[in-house]
Amino acid sequence: MEISQFFKDYGYIITVIIVPVGLWIGSIRYQNRQIRRNARLDLFLRLMAYRKTSTEHREWVIALNQIDVVFQDNQKVRDAWRNYFDSLNPKSQHFENANSFLLDMMSVIALSLGYKNLKQTDIDRVYVPHLFLSERAMKDMIQSEYLRNNLMSDGFSSSIDKEKYVQRLDYLIENSEPFTSDILKALKNVSCEKY
Known part of the structure; x- marks a missing residue:
C-alpha cells in the first residue's frame, strides 16, 4: 500500500x-x-x-x-x-x-x-543535352589551342622553331602528373604533324 x-x-x-x-x-x-x-x-x-x-x-x-x-x-x-x-x-x-x-x-x-x-x-540512365557536350568540346579545343600557342611562342609576337617547341613539350611531359602527361603527349603528336 x-x-x-x-x-x-x-x-x-x-x-x-x-x-x-x-x-x-x-x-x-x-x-x-x-x-x-x-x-x-x-x-x-x-x-x-x-x-x-x-x-x-x-x-x-x-x-x-x-x-x-x-x-x-x-x-x-x-x-x-x-x-x-x-x-x-x-x-x-x-x-x-x-x-x-x-x-x-x-x-x-x-x-x-x-x-x-x-x-x-x-x-x-542520365540526360545530357547535346549543347553541354558541344560546350565541353569547345572548351577543350580552346584550352589545347591556347596551350599550343603559348608553347610555340617566346612572347606575343615571336614564334619558336619546332625543335624548341618539342623540347618544351618534353619537359612538361616529364614533369607533370600521368594524366596530364598523356594529354600533353597527344597534343605533341597532333601539333608536331601540323608544325
Whole structure:
C-alpha cells in the first residue's frame, strides 16, 4: 500500500517532471536521426546529379569525399565506396570497370535510404543535352589551342622553331602528373604533324 500511496501523493510531481524530460530527449533523438538522414539524402542526390559528368566537377569530388563521414555507421556503403575509389586509380586492374563500381556504390546507397525500386539501369540512365557536350568540346579545343600557342611562342609576337617547341613539350611531359602527361603527349603528336 505504501507504493500506491506514494504514487498518489507524488504522481503528479513525477508526471510534471519526467514526462517533459522524456519527450525532450525523444525529440532530440528524432531530430538527430532526421539530420543524419537529410545529410545522407542530400549527399545521394548530389552524387546522382553529377554521376555522369566529368570528374572535374568540384561538387562531385566533395560529395565523394563526404561518404565516409555521412555513412560512417553503414559498412556496406563504405565498402562500396572503397571499391569504387580503388577502381578510379588508372593503375588498378578494375580501372576499365569503374562505372560498374560506381553503379554498385550508388545502388547500395539507394537501398540504405529506402529506394528499393531504384535499379542500376535507372541509376545509369542520365540526360545530357547535346549543347553541354558541344560546350565541353569547345572548351577543350580552346584550352589545347591556347596551350599550343603559348608553347610555340617566346612572347606575343615571336614564334619558336619546332625543335624548341618539342623540347618544351618534353619537359612538361616529364614533369607533370600521368594524366596530364598523356594529354600533353597527344597534343605533341597532333601539333608536331601540323608544325
